[in-house]
Amino acid sequence: MSRNKTDLLQGTLDLLVLKTLQTGPAHGWDIAQRIQQVSEDVLQVNQGSLYPALHRLEDRGLIASEWGASENNRRAKFYKLTAAGRKQLQEETETWRRFSWAVTRVLQSS
Amino acid sequence: MLDKVRRRLRALLRRRAVEQELDEELRFHIEKEAERNVARGMSPDEALRVALARFGRFDNIKEECRDARGVRPVEEMWQDLRYGARKLRKSPGFTLVAVMTLALGIGANTAIFSVVNAVLLRPLPFDEPAQLVRVFGTNARRSSFSRPHSYPNFSDLRGQSETFETMAAYSSESAALSGDEAPEQISGVIASGDIFRVLRAKPLLGRLLGAEDEQPGRPRVVVISHGLWQRRFGADPGVVGRVIKLDGREREVVGVTPADFSFEFVTGATDYWVPINPADSLYQQRGAIFLEAIGRMKPGVTVEQASADMGVVASRLEQQYQESNAGIGVRLAAAQEELVGDVRPTLLLLLGAVGLVLLIACANVANLLLARSAGRHREIAVRRALGAWRGRIVRQLLTESLLLAIAGGVLGLLFALWGVKLLSAFVPENVPRFGETSIDLRVLGFTLAASLLTGLLFGIAPALQSSRFDLNEALKEGGRGGTDGRGRTRVRALLIVAEVALSLVLLISAGLLIKSFVKLRNTDPGFDPSSTLTASLSLAPVRYDTDEKIADFYRRLVERVRTLPGVLTVGAVNPLPLGDNDYAFAFAVIGQPPPPPGQRQSASARFVSPDYFKAQGVPVRAGRVFTEADKEGAPNVMVVNEAFARRHLAGLDPLGQRLRLGINSIEAEVVGVVGDIRGTRLSTAPEPEYYLPAAAINFNDLTLVVRTATDPASLAPALRQVVTEMDKDLPLYDVRTMESLVARSVARQRFSMTLVGVFAVLAMLLSAVGIFSVMSFLVAQRTHEIGIRMALGAQARDILSMVIRHGVGLTLVGVAVGLAASLALTRLMSGLLYEVSATDPFVYGGITALLAAVALLACYVPARRATKVDPLVALRYE
Numbered sequence: 003m004s005r006n007k008t009d010l011l012q013g014t015l016d017l018l019v020l021k022t023l024q025t026g027p028a029h030g031w032d033i034a035q036r037i038q039q040v041s042e043d044v045l046q047v048n049q050g051s052l053y054p055a056l057h058r059l060e061d062r063g064l065i066a067s068e069w070g071a072s073e074n075n076r077r078a079k080f081y082k083l084t085a086a087g088r089k090q091l092q093e094e095t096e097t098w099r100r101f102s103w104a105v106t107r108v109l110q111s112s
Numbered sequence: 113m114l115d116k117v118r119r120r121l122r123a124l125l126r127r128r129a130v131e132q133e134l135d136e137e138l139r140f141h142i143e144k145e146a147e148r149n150v151a152r153g154m155s156p157d158e159a160l161r162v163a164l165a166r167f168g169r170f171d172n173i174k175e176e177c178r179d180a181r182g183v184r185p186v187e188e189m190w191q192d193l194r195y196g197a198r199k200l201r202k203s204p205g206f207t208l209v210a211v212m213t214l215a216l217g218i219g220a221n222t223a224i225f226s227v228v229n230a231v232l233l234r235p236l237p238f239d240e241p242a243q244l245v246r247v248f249g250t251n252a253r254r255s256s257f258s259r260p261h262s263y264p265n266f267s268d269l270r271g272q273s274e275t276f277e278t279m280a281a282y283s284s285e286s287a288a289l290s291g292d293e294a295p296e297q298i299s300g301v302i303a304s305g306d307i308f309r310v311l312r313a314k315p316l317l318g319r320l321l322g323a324e325d326e327q328p329g330r331p332r333v334v335v336i337s338h339g340l341w342q343r344r345f346g347a348d349p350g351v352v353g354r355v356i357k358l359d360g361r362e363r364e365v366v367g368v369t370p371a372d373f374s375f376e377f378v379t380g381a382t383d384y385w386v387p388i389n390p391a392d393s394l395y396q397q398r399g400a401i402f403l404e405a406i407g408r409m410k411p412g413v414t415v416e417q418a419s420a421d422m423g424v425v426a427s428r429l430e431q432q433y434q435e436s437n438a439g440i441g442v443r444l445a446a447a448q449e450e451l452v453g454d455v456r457p458t459l460l461l462l463l464g465a466v467g468l469v470l471l472i473a474c475a476n477v478a479n480l481l482l483a484r485s486a487g488r489h490r491e492i493a494v495r496r497a498l499g500a501w502r503g504r505i506v507r508q509l510l511t512e513s514l515l516l517a518i519a520g521g522v523l524g525l526l527f528a529l530w531g532v533k534l535l536s537a538f539v540p541e542n543v544p545r546f547g548e549t550s551i552d553l554r555v556l557g558f559t560l561a562a563s564l565l566t567g568l569l570f571g572i573a574p575a576l577q578s579s580r581f582d583l584n585e586a587l588k589e590g591g592r593g594g595t596d597g598r599g600r601t602r603v604r605a606l607l608i609v610a611e612v613a614l615s616l617v618l619l620i621s622a623g624l625l626i627k628s629f630v631k632l633r634n635t636d637p638g639f640d641p642s643s644t645l646t647a648s649l650s651l652a653p654v655r656y657d658t659d660e661k662i663a664d665f666y667r668r669l670v671e672r673v674r675t676l677p678g679v680l681t682v683g684a685v686n687p688l689p690l691g692d693n694d695y696a697f698a699f700a701v702i703g704q705p706p707p708p709p710g711q712r713q714s715a716s717a718r719f720v721s722p723d724y725f726k727a728q729g730v731p732v733r734a735g736r737v738f739t740e741a742d743k744e745g746a747p748n749v750m751v752v753n754e755a756f757a758r759r760h761l762a763g764l765d766p767l768g769q770r771l772r773l774g775i776n777s778i779e780a781e782v783v784g785v786v787g788d789i790r791g792t793r794l795s796t797a798p799e800p801e802y803y804l805p806a807a808a809i810n811f812n813d814l815t816l817v818v819r820t821a822t823d824p825a826s827l828a829p830a831l832r833q834v835v836t837e838m839d840k841d842l843p844l845y846d847v848r849t850m851e852s853l854v855a856r857s858v859a860r861q862r863f864s865m866t867l868v869g870v871f872a873v874l875a876m877l878l879s880a881v882g883i884f885s886v887m888s889f890l891v892a893q894r895t896h897e898i899g900i901r902m903a904l905g906a907q908a909r910d911i912l913s914m915v916i917r918h919g920v921g922l923t924l925v926g927v928a929v930g931l932a933a934s935l936a937l938t939r940l941m942s943g944l945l946y947e948v949s950a951t952d953p954f955v956y957g958g959i960t961a962l963l964a965a966v967a968l969l970a971c972y973v974p975a976r977r978a979t980k981v982d983p984l985v986a987l988r989y990e
Contacts, residue, residue: 030137031144049145050168050176053138057180063116069133072140079137 015047015055016064017098020083020091023065027082029072030056056081064090123181124190134177142167189511196512206484207516210477213878214520214566217473219527220871222551222559224466226532227539228459229558230549236448237372237548239312240408244447245415246377247279247405247422252439259440261403263388263395266304268429269405269442275421279407280307281388284378287358288652289344290841297650297845298340300358300384301375307385310408311375317341318352318367325387334363335385338371358384360652360841376451376544377406379692398436399774406447419444451544458864461941465621465871468614470562472875474570475607475614476882481513481574482600482607483889492578505579513571514564521563525551528559538866540859573603604886605922611882612926613933615875616963620934621941622872623955625865628948632858638789638798639689640729644817644850645824646688647831649842651812659744663807665838666814670721672834678822683724684806688815689791690853691846698774699802701760714774715756716791716799719806719814725786727817728850735767735784743807748780755788756800773804780804794857795946815846824849864944876966883970887919891978898978899986908979915978919971926967927960 022028022036033056034047059065064087072078083091123130142163149159167173178184200207235241247269249259261269261281270279282303289298301307305326313320320335334356336345345351354365363386375382394400409418422442430437485492492505532549539546577600649669656662666684673682687693698714700706707713722738724730733754742749750771757766761782769782788798806814820827828847835844855862891898898911935951942950 029140031141048168049141049166050173053141053173054176054180057177061116061119061180061182066115072144076140076143077136078140079133 017094020087023083027080029078029080120183123183192508192511196515210480210516211519213473213476215523215527217470218521218524218562220466221470221562222528223531224462225558226555227549228463229555231452231545243409245407245444246447246450247407248443250441250443260401261405262398262401264398266403269425272425275409275413275418277408277410278306278309280304280310281403281405283403288843290357295841295843297843298383299380301382302386304388313373315367316370320367321387328391332363333366335367337369337383340383341368360654415444455543457943462867465868468618469871469875472611472614472878474566475611476878478570479607479882485574485578502579506575509575510571514567517563517567521559525559540863608883608886608922609926611879612923613930615879616930617934618872618875619959622869623959625868627955628946629861629865632946638787641850641854643820643824645827646815646817647844647847648815676830678820680821681723681727681819683727683817684721684814685724686719686811686814689789690857700772702770716801718803719809719811720803721806727819731787733785737784738805742805748778749783750780751784751803752782753786753788753801755798756802757785759800880966880970883967887971887974891974895986898981899983903983911979912975915975916971923967
């Protein structure tokens, strides 16, 4: 594994999925692509854990799914944020900011 | 939340569709990935391969996605259920026996519980029943006596109470309903106007009684019951406003009570309700005590607070009316408790007994499961080897037990429906609220809980046993055709011990009840109940308004009945021994120092015709009984029983003593002494009683006592005929043989004895089957060993005694445990026993011998089979 690619922590993937869906509905492959693109390939989504994560989020009611047509008119399962998901995203983003700020502080201290 | 439920339900019920979607979703991902790879310049094959490799293991991902649906435990349970059901279907014999055993146990429990539920648990069918209390009078001198109230006293209690919303007085009565149809004696309640406000009842038609009906000078009204309305008035919706004749007196029907309204505070059904008329002289004397009282406490008031409040009023009355109220207090009791408290011990005894039967049934099924699991070693070993953890196997086996238990519960519910019908056929008539018995939600809940608990109870030990072994041993044992593990033998031994102990407790309880019932039935009531018919009459005071008319009617009636074929002697009495009434009157022995106020002596009185003693078979001990000459105007005479003479005339010659009697303040001379009778209940020792000539008092109500030479019941039609000929509006009622009254007075004891007896026999049979099957199983398991022993020269006798010793050893341990438990438990039922000690050595010894004999027999048959083992066959058996 290359040193500049980082595996995602459990839970972090959930946050990233929610964030990605904030811009609009997407299917699983799209979500993985977007995360990778936006992070400039630093974050590699383990495709094996993406789908269980999606199903878990759906079971928790944070996202909802719907079958629709993809760009080239194939049937695909699209996910979108629910109201609960939007709220969760806000809270988790806040938590993450505090966390990373704290970690940064610790790392910067001599 | 609703979305989640919908999604999970879909995952469970549309499993295939959900799986397909998952496949499609993942496939779409791979295809997209491959497309991208192609776009990056790979060949299609290469692109797909890379996409798949990057994706990871398909099956694992799908498993994780399934986990994410959150329905995994349910799915596994469903799997277990289907697997269990398949297993049970494959051994129908085992399943049938187990389910039937459980259905018997659960069914009997459900039936008894449904009665307990109706009688003890369900609140009374009135609005806010917890606020209803009965108000009794007490007498400082007779602690256990619940004293009725006089109307003036009741009015004071009602008027001065601060804790009651309202209070009502009532008394049961009966009246002849005459009209176009044959006259009928119907029973009713005469009550103060507020009675329906206390009960918060609503009318079905018209109106119910109200406080205004209790005022003097109001028109005569009557409220009729739903039952009477249907029976006598053809459910005529226009009945309100009709005028009916009760005891020859016209009353206007003002209302009908609803079908589900019943007033259980008086015995028997209530057909009509009439208001008290306070202008009646009977309602103006503080000494005329015959009213019961029931009240509704204000919201939030407790029985204790109301008691304190009433106590204050009672002591104020004591001060105010020294002569009548000295020593008179009040006692309050929650209405429900007061109504059913009496039958509680009997019902709890039955519930306990039937619970023991279920435990024994559990032990038997556990035993069957153990035997069965011996044959499933290999199946379980294979599943363990394939990686099923122990908990998973225990869960699967328990699911099987629960399936059995629930099947047993469902069938048991059917048994219970039938059982309740059977019970109602012979439940004593004086068990209150029995008619309300039904299978309601609480009973269903009980059955479900009983089934689940039962399933756990009989399933847990075998399941733990079966799942616990290491693979090596299982394979070794399996290779030999499955000898029993040590642990399992221990569980079996424990089951036998438990079964024997439990059935011994039940059998001893039944034995005690039977012995006490036999004693009760052999008790001499003091009169001869055989060949005696009794029938009651009430002469309507409107038409029989003078003493002459009453006396004349009864004289002519007795003469005519005497001439009927088969009649030996005709007497008349009021009240009838073992009947529904009892009159106690005060008296004072003249010449003795008068007792302090409030401590007046009183005793039960009966008013009788001259031939009564002969007809009833009450022996005369001294002096004479009444003659035709002892009537109104003649010198007043009385007869006392021996208990009276002993208690109240101790040290005196009873004959010639003069007493002043509370009734009409007459003075009478004792002219005779007769034998004691058990007049209220067969189980109650004779009380002091005295007799007065009916002709001197001229009661409107009398009960004929007819001694016959033939079957007494066959006389009833002729008796009715005579009465109809003499007065076509006069009903003859409560036509019963004296034998049936005796039987009625012990009906409750008979009921509990029969039921506990049936349960005990059931328990014994179940245990015998249990012992038999365990011993048979053990013998089958040891065939190999027995074969070797016989090959080495053991005799049949040795084998027989070896097997029997084992069984008898276990039985004896069970007996010891059972005896200890019985000694502890039967004490609780001593209140239900009659002249039998709860530790009666005869019962304990006899029952123990009986159970030991049955156990021995259950061991003997398998032991005999063991001796028939052919060593050659047994050794080849391997």
